[in-house]
Amino acid sequence: MTVHVVDASDVFWTIVLILLPIYLWRRISTLQTRRPLELRSVTIVVLGDIGRSPRMMYHAESFAKDGFETTIVGYKGTTPTPSLLTAPGIRFQYLSTPPKLPGKLFVLFAPIKVAVQLLSLVYALIVVGRPPEFILVQNPPSIPTLAIVQLASWLRGSKLIIDWHNLGYSILALKLGQNHFLVRIAKWFERTFGRSAYAHLFVTNAMKERLVHDWDLQGLKIVLHDRPPTRFHRASATEAHELFLRIPPFLPTLSSDFAPSVHPPRSTIRTTVESGHASSLGADVFSDSSSPVASFRPDRPALVISSTSWTEDEDFGILINALKMYELEAKRRATANQRTKSSLPRLLMVVTGKGPLRDSYMQRVLGLEKSEKWQWVRCRSMWVEAADYPLLLGASDLGVSLHSSSSALDLPMKVVDMFGCGLPVCALDFACLDELVQDGQNGLVFTSADQLANQLMELLSGFPAEKTKLDQLRSHFDASEGPRTSSAHRTWLSWEENWNAVIKPLL
Structure with a gap:
């Protein structure tokens, strides 16, 4: 399902980036009543090309095999794995592609991209469909994803699971530098809206230890190391x-x-x-x-x-x-x-x-x-x-x-x-x-x-x-056991x- 959104064009979205989630939280909560959860269902949120997000595609297949009605929200681009396309109980909800950012005007146009993503996610996660039992979100990107999934899980009564692949602000720092004001805002945003969830998944023990210690994460905290699906093998x-x-x-x-x-x-x-x-x-x-x-x-x-x-x-x-x-x-x-x-x-x-x-x-x-x-x-x-x-x-x-x-x-x-x-x-x-x-x-x-x-x-x-x-x-390496570790x-x-x-x- 393709979502059409209104394009924004003003840099004041830098301020809106901080204030709008709070406004939406207060405003929508007075207008929307919670509908019954659709049990054994999950919405998986990837603010990126679904076909280039292998871990989230693997999650989707696993949920579907476990009997969950699975919706994947993200951008259309690279063709997903054939096993995902043929798996029963999976549907794709594609977001509108945000505008590309000119390299030299990144700081100026980044808020516009965030605004487009925010509106798309609000529509996909809060307006349409029945409330899922679980919302699983890939992080990064953090902005505006974490704020919207927090709002959606609170309004709809869903359990939020954050899958920590990396830290969004650290990736932004590669482009802008550690001390840039947008990097500081991004770190605050990621820590604030990523702190609480039903469960936090981590790709390494080091990430779990750092975030639990520095950000005092609330919820279940579990390391899920990446592993390949069984179709990966030594070719004859x-x-x-x-x-x-x-x-x-x-x-x-x-x-x-x-x-x-x-x-x-x-x-x-x-x-x-x-x-x-x-x-x-x-x-x-x-x-x-x-x-x-x-x-x-x-x-x-x-x-x-x-x-x-x-x-x-x-x-x-x-x-x-x-x-x-x-x-x-x-x-x-x-x-x-x-x-x-x-x-x-x-x-x-x-x-x-x-x-x-x-x-x-x-x-x-x-x-x-x-x-x-x-x-x-x-x-x-x-x-x-x-x-x-x-x-x-x-x-x-x-x-x-x-x-x-x-x-x-x-x-x-x-x-x-x-x-x-x-x-x-x-x-x-x-x-x-x-x-x-x-x-x-x-x-x-x-x-x-x-x-x-x-x-x-x-x-x-x-x-x-x-x-x-x-x-x-x-x-x-052994074909039946994988690499010795x-x-x-x-x-x-x-x-x-x-x-x-x-x-x-x-x-």
Whole structure:
């Protein structure tokens, strides 16, 4: 259901941002009487693209499987996961897209965007539909979401659950600075309207401890670590072959001196099928259980993958500099004719995701490939639909995480997904990363481009013919149990198992 709202145009919304929730609270409470709750129902609020909010999509599926009538309120954009689209008892209520903010006039136009979001949420959560038993909201973004869901839960008698992914004011501080007046307002707003709820969910123990101590949160307080759903797994050569036949957009830009020759449907850049079986391949490759089995090519490049939102909290420059160092070292070893166990493979770096900084970073790296005549490294960006993303992770050799966390209290979902596919990672270090990545066990931790470059060389030397350090890291993953973790996480549960153990008791 699309909601049409009136566009506002005045900067006085900076003041309205503070006063309007209070006014609405007093005004609407005198006009609206509470209607009976619709039991076993939940409204999930995502003030963002629903299809790019994996944790909230997983929540929605879990609620629906538990018998809840589930409404997802958010923006239409990226296609949600197929399992969510086909799940019974789920409906989507789309909000009107707010105006885009001009970069140089962010402070001036931000209140207008907030006003549009506020009006959309008021209509979606307070005016239409029957009151849900639970309202689950993703935070951030905090403004105006937290104020509206507090108002809606109070007016409609719903139980509010806040899922703390990060701190909204800390993300704003990346753009404006810690001491900016809007950052101070955002922190006050987030603390004030996020303090009380039926339950608070946290993605890390560190976030729970900080917010309980500093903000004195009221309500049940529970850590729900991110975990991938069961569809995330290590891909077989057959699955990888089918995938690379479907998504080859970067292949035309890979020169013949870098990539092995490709002859679809018999071969891809990573896999091959015996020539005698090629004629049996069609649009639905391997859909028949009797179809031929693919194998990984011995001349394949190493496939390293990273997923990013292309925003300020991930420094892609670290990766570019590390790739430059890898290229130089690979050239040096090739020139010295070191065709030994220490030789380096060609490295195909694939970066998935959408975001505002994508074009500038990709122009930079493509310029380096051309000006410095890279022979051993290629870096390409692509968007992968939700159905193919787990397969791409499962078909890769190594993951890279550049997530630095604006609050140092959340964990990168991309690493969780990679672990679900048995994929070791090189991850940028920050305060609570050790709740997920144990250095030297399921991945390596770096703090600089130099360190990342050395890790890439260490893990990939001798690939794919020789036994490598990468194989040792991969041995810490088991298809049935997931990655071995520290005593803080004695078991690695799937999302479904974790949700049933942690959330169902609340309901």
